[in-house]
Amino acid sequence: MSYFTGETPDNYEQKCLCTLILDTSGSMSGQPIRELNRGLQEFYAAIEEDLIAANRLEVSITTFGSNIKTIQEPALIDNFDMPTLNIGGTTRLVDAVRQAMRKTEERKQWYKETGQPYYRPIMVLITDGEPDRDQDVAGLSKEIQAAIDSKKFTFWGLGVKGFNHQVLNQICPNNAPALPLSGYKFSEFFKWLSNSIGIITQSKEGESIDLPPVSDWAQMKF
Amino acid sequence: MPTTNKKATWTAAYASVMGNGHIATNLPCQDSCEYRQPNDTWGIAVVCDGAGSAKQSDKGSDFVARNIAHCLEELLKQNKWDSLETMPTEEVWREEAVKALQLTRQRLGMYAENEGIPIGDLACTVLAVLYAPFGMLVTHIGDGRAAYSTAPSDWKALFEPFRGNEVNETVFITSNIWTVEGVEKYVDTSILQAEVRAFALLSDGCENGSFEVNVWDEANQKYHDPNRPFVRFFEPNVKGMLQLHAEQKTQEEINTIWAGFLKEGTKQFKHETDDKTMILVVKNPVAEPAE
Numbered sequence: 001m002s003y004f005t006g007e008t009p010d011n012y013e014q015k016c017l018c019t020l021i022l023d024t025s026g027s028m029s030g031q032p033i034r035e036l037n038r039g040l041q042e043f044y045a046a047i048e049e050d051l052i053a054a055n056r057l058e059v060s061i062t063t064f065g066s067n068i069k070t071i072q073e074p075a076l077i078d079n080f081d082m083p084t085l086n087i088g089g090t091t092r093l094v095d096a097v098r099q100a101m102r103k104t105e106e107r108k109q110w111y112k113e114t115g116q117p118y119y120r121p122i123m124v125l126i127t128d129g130e131p132d133r134d135q136d137v138a139g140l141s142k143e144i145q146a147a148i149d150s151k152k153f154t155f156w157g158l159g160v161k162g163f164n165h166q167v168l169n170q171i172c173p174n175n176a177p178a179l180p181l182s183g184y185k186f187s188e189f190f191k192w193l194s195n196s197i198g199i200i201t202q203s204k205e206g207e208s209i210d211l212p213p214v215s216d217w218a219q220m221k222f
Numbered sequence: 223m224p225t226t227n228k229k230a231t232w233t234a235a236y237a238s239v240m241g242n243g244h245i246a247t248n249l250p251c252q253d254s255c256e257y258r259q260p261n262d263t264w265g266i267a268v269v270c271d272g273a274g275s276a277k278q279s280d281k282g283s284d285f286v287a288r289n290i291a292h293c294l295e296e297l298l299k300q301n302k303w304d305s306l307e308t309m310p311t312e313e314v315w316r317e318e319a320v321k322a323l324q325l326t327r328q329r330l331g332m333y334a335e336n337e338g339i340p341i342g343d344l345a346c347t348v349l350a351v352l353y354a355p356f357g358m359l360v361t362h363i364g365d366g367r368a369a370y371s372t373a374p375s376d377w378k379a380l381f382e383p384f385r386g387n388e389v390n391e392t393v394f395i396t397s398n399i400w401t402v403e404g405v406e407k408y409v410d411t412s413i414l415q416a417e418v419r420a421f422a423l424l425s426d427g428c429e430n431g432s433f434e435v436n437v438w439d440e441a442n443q444k445y446h447d448p449n450r451p452f453v454r455f456f457e458p459n460v461k462g463m464l465q466l467h468a469e470q471k472t473q474e475e476i477n478t479i480w481a482g483f484l485k486e487g488t489k490q491f492k493h494e495t496d497d498k499t500m501i502l503v504v505k506n507p508v509a510e511p512a513e
Contacts, residue, residue, distance in 0.1 A: 003462035004483040006455035008490045012436045012445055014389045051493040115444035117389045117436060151388075 013055040014117040016197065017074055017107050019153075021100045023127035023160070025065040025091045031184055032128055032160055033087050039186025044082040046194040053197055054078065056119075060103055064096030065089030074107045093127055094135035097171070101143070104153055121153040124193065126181075128160035130167060141170050148173040158189060229262050230355040233467040235480035236267070236501040241427050241494050252276075252346075253425045253499040254283035256291040261304050264354050266294045267501045271366055271425040273345035273394060274496070281337075282330065282344025286395055289329055290350050293322035298352065309357045309413050316411040319361040323348065323409060327395050345394040349423045351380075355505065358414040358421065363399070364392040367429050369451035370414065370421040371460070377451035379433075380421070381410055385447075420460050420504040422451075427496035431455070431488055456502075459483075463504040 022036065047053050054077055061072040066089025072080055104121050111118040131137055144155055157172040159165060159180045168178035181189060238253040252272030259265040270287040272279025297318055298304045309315075334341045347364030358370065360380050368380035384392055393399055399408040422432070429435050434450040466476050484500060486492040 002487075003465055003479055004459045004487055005462065006432070006457075006459040006483075006488070007452070008431050008488045009434045009452035009455065010437070011430050011434060012438065013430075014436065016389075051489075052495055112387075113444070115439070115442075115446050117385075117445075117447075119389045 012116070013052075014119065015058055015111055016056045016119040017058045017060065017104060017121040018193075018197070019060045019062070019074075019100050019104050019121060019123045021096055021123065021125045022061065022063045022085060023065075023091065023093070023129060024063040024085050024087045025089055025129055026087060027091075027129045027162065028087050028160070033085060035184035035186045036126070037084050039190040040082050040085075042187050043190035043194055044077055046191060047077050047197075050194070053194070057197060058107070060100070060107070062096050062100040062103065064092050066092065068092055068096045068099050070099065070103055074103070090132050091127070091129045092135065093125075093129075093131040093171075094137060094140045097123075097125060097140055098143070101147065101153075108152075120151060122197070123153050123155045124158065125156070125168075125171070126158045126160065127168065128163050130164040137167055137170055144171060145173050148175065160184070231262065231506045232259065232265060232503050233463050233476070233506055234259075234265075234267070234473070234501065234503045235463060235466075235476050236499075237477050237481035237484055238425075238497065238499040239481050239484045241496040241498060242492075250280040251497050252279045252283055253427065253497040254280075254287040254346075255423075255499050255501055256287040257501055257503075258291055258295060260295050260298060263307070264298055264304055264352060265503065266291050266298075267351050267353070267421075267423050267503060268294075269349045269366060269423045269425055269499050269501060270346045271364070271427070271497070271499065276345040276394075277343040278339055279344060279346050281339070282396070283346040285330055285333055285344070286326055286346050286348060289326040290322060290348060293325055294350060294352055297322060303352075307354075307356065309354075309359065309415055312411075312413055315359050315413055319350075319359070319411045320405055320409055323361065323363065323395065324400065327400065330395070341396050345396045347392060347425075348395050349425075351421070351423065353418065353421065353503070355417060357416055358418060359411075360414065361409065361411045363395050363397075363409055365426045366424060367426070367433050367435075367449070367451075368421065368423045369433070369456060370416075370418050371456065372416050372418060374419075375453050375457060377453050377456050379449045379451060380414065381412060382449060383426070384408060384410070418505070420456070420463075420502070422456065422500055422502045424501075425497065425499040427494055427498040428484065428491075428500045431490035431494065431498075432500070459502060460504050463502060464507065467504075467506055 058074040060074040062070045157168045157178045159168050172178045236255050236257045240251040254270045256268040268287045268291045270283035272283035349362045349366045352359040365383040369377050371377045393408045432455045435447050439446045484498045
């Protein structure tokens with residue numbers, strides 16, 4: 001017999017925003033973009049299966065080549081289908097990250113205005129190349145570090161085969177250096193990301209976060 | 223005017239269970255709880271929630287829960303409150319509660335030093351009450367919730383949790399709060415003078431399943447946290463507790479059944495990623511005198 005039969009109140013779920021900034025420049029053609037698209041679909045499926053994450057996680061996607069497009073405004077995965085990315089153009093990385101930072105801040109303001117509790121947003125940059133020459137890497141680096149210091153979001157930079165390690169490391173905050181992807185293991189990376197969201201959403205102010213090991217997908221020797 | 227019954231027996235259920243986020247990532251349960259009934263008037267209940275990201279907060283929450291409970295038990299004896307049948311004043315309770323918390327913080331510091339653990343790695347929140355049939359002495363640092371009932375279907379929150387802008391942004395016993403201003407701002411104490419029939423203390427992993435904490439406010443067109451215990455959660459569970467009491471279950475049996483309920487008794491509990499702790503205490507019905 002069941003002694004405890006208490007019912008559940010109808011609470012609106014707190015929100016966790018994950019902003020993906022994805023390199024779709026020409027150099028991502030072939031296997032890299034195919035694997036990235038497959039990883040995104042698997043990420044979507046993993047979140048969909050997790051009742052709590054599906055109700056908490058909002059995903060936003062900004063892509064960059066020669067053009068910068070926010071192809072997915074922040075939304076719960078129930079409210080959109082994961083798009084298939086197309087490639088083309090050069091690498092306007094810095095402009096894309098800045099646009100994504102603006103979008104993230106706007107969403108945070110909207111959470112505040114509407115009284116919705118939120119976790120610290122997560123930003124993930126994935127790139128295989130080098131930013132165009134006119135891109136202000138040093139400026140962006142300072143902006144990201146300042147945002148991390150004032151706890152506006154967490155930031156991860158993932159380098160795909162052929163990426164410029166020095167530049168990506170310069171962009172990434174001090175507490176989270178660039179992570180090189182082993183081969184094209186996007187599937188493993190997105191599996192790790194969906195697992196990590198559970199931990200990130202439990203992180204508390206001012207403390208370091210222990211995420212699952214990255215050994216399944218990161219190449220740790222350079 | 224009816225006189226207050228100064229003695230009572232209580233049925234308690236208490237358990238800390240892992241959330242499925244910790245199960246998936248092999249983290250230990252970082253919540254702890256402690257429950258004691260030193261005599262037939264007074265009882266002690268403590269819930270500590272270890273910080274999700276603090277490396278050894280399972281040890282911190284266990285240490286703090288046991289030590290606070292011990293300090294509060296000593297407090298009852300030393301001040302002879304256990305023979306009193308009224309509550310102390312607000313000032314006296316605040317002074318004693320802050321002393322107990324400070325002493326526990328000092329002991330935690332010594333433990334950290336002996337074990338070679340950075341103090342921040344032991345971070346946890348604290349909810350603690352001393353209760354009697356005529357009221358409750360309450361103190362807390364950080365988040366978590368507490369509810370009490372003085373009449374059937376009438377449940378109220380015991381305090382407001384401390385929350386920052388972000389979800390899970392809170393303070394801990396290990397935080398830099400032990401200054402005059404910090405204690406004033408972050409160490410909450412209060413006294414409830416009422417005949418309580420049931421109460422509950424819970425970590426934030428249980429709040430979505432038992433409190434209204436994020437609902438739409440039509441008038442202001444925004445979501446808000448009414449901090450409102452959900453009557454349809456608590457009343458059926460009070461009934462369950464009385465049934466367990468009537469069946470004379472042991473404390474161990476009650477806690478096992480309760481842990482099962484917290485693990486997956488509702489859809490919300492089943493899917494919750496955070497660890498879950500709840501202490502539910504219900505006053506037993508007065509036995510009918512024999513004819």
